Amino acid sequence: MSGLYGIIGWPLGHTMSPTLHNWGFRQSGADAAYAAYPLEPDQIPDFMRRVRDEPFLGLSVTIPHKRTVMEFLDHMTDRAVRVGAVNTLYWDEGKLCGENTDVLGLIAPLRHMQPLPASAMILGAGGAARAAVVGFKELGIADIAIANRTGEKAEALAEEFSIRAVAWESRMEEEPALICNTTPLGMSGTMETFSPWDAKRFPAGCTVYDIVYNPLETRLLREAAAVGCGTVSGLEMFLHQGLAQFRLWTGKDMDEAGARALLLCALG
Ligand code: ATR
Incomplete structure (x- = not known):
């Protein structure tokens, strides 16, 4: 497994997602990287069209883009449809799909x-x-x-x-x-x-x-x-939405206790 992952949102100053996922990739020995892409709302249509030609294997989506990305997807899970919002993009047999791991x-x-x-x-x-x-x-x-x-x-x-x-x-x-x-x-x-x-x-x-x-x-x-x-605590929700994303993208489970300790440390 190797590849590029990331998070899109605006603004993105506070996100702990890169810390969490890059730690997970290192722990699992994956040749992968996760970066933050601060994108303003008017940049989303162009980014979402280009995403199909870029080497992204998965993306997290946060405020304010959780609804606007939906129209650019090939498929949404029933859960994401019910919530009416997507926080995770992944590929399934060439289709760009949306899930909502905030629920999970x-x-x-x-x-x-x-x-x-x-x-x-x-x-x-x-x-x-x-x-x-x-x-x-x-x-x-x-x-x-x-x-x-x-x-x-x-x-x-x-x-x-x-x-x-x-x-x-x-x-x-x-x-x-x-x-x-x-x-x-x-x-x-x-x-x-x-x-x-x-x-x-x-x-x-x-x-x-x-x-x-x-x-x-x-x-x-x-x-x-x-x-x-x-x-x-809300930290549990943040942690578990991230663990669910990692599982969806890699098929692997991140070490939960280690990831929790990492986030606690990041929060100071
Ligand atoms: P999120 O996407 O995180 O749920 P949101 O869509 O902005 O954020 O929703 C915030 C919620 O917190 C709203 O239900 C809001 O109530 P209103 O619908 O009346 O705006 C609620 N909220 C925000 N500030 C609040 C306050 N000071 N007291 C009570 N509820 C508040």
Whole structure:
């Protein structure tokens, strides 16, 4: 196996994907390299037409291109079609294909849970929330609710996926077994001191999942852990979406523990 891989997005300053994949290639002895390609939206059509003549074996796609690349593909997986977004390009028998490993990454840390949470509350209604809805359905979570600051967006998603919409103001009246934050509340910078859930109102025994990974421990996760809730960091989602990409491209499994240690180190 040898070849060229990379990530397209704009801007791309913060991405840990090259660190992860280049480490994986080195570990597996592959003659391959993964680079960052910062591309502005108006460069995408030309890049996607040229991609067929370049030696790329696989590409990661990130914000803001996850939807715009779709029209240039020969095939999309059912999962990517359901989410309406692609974060991974790969070749299959000469066809340029799109997958959404954000979904796989999101649910990977939940797969081992015994029992599976019977109910989930998704906070936010953007692209990450769509991946969460598709993932939780794929996992088999029976009761999925969504709450969003702009109620109409939650209602539209609820209608599309046959789940429940809950008013943002009423979200803490619910008692979900799993709470999943897909909003930027808690993110480092201006949002760091915020949490989308009242520390005094976590349902007993619930698991709290924050897809934010910078900081590693958000206020939401810190307060949930303090009252004995299980917590899942967004780093797990990032790690597992990358492991799924690597598997798709190379047919090999990256060493999970080693990759996690690498990312923890990269995050400082
Ligand atoms: P992503 O693709 O990461 O999901 P996005 O599409 O921009 O990002 O979605 C961000 C989500 O976080 C939205 O649901 C947004 O709510 P609105 O639809 O009302 O804009 C939510 N969000 C952003 N800032 C928020 C805040 N301060 N409080 C609550 N929700 C917020």
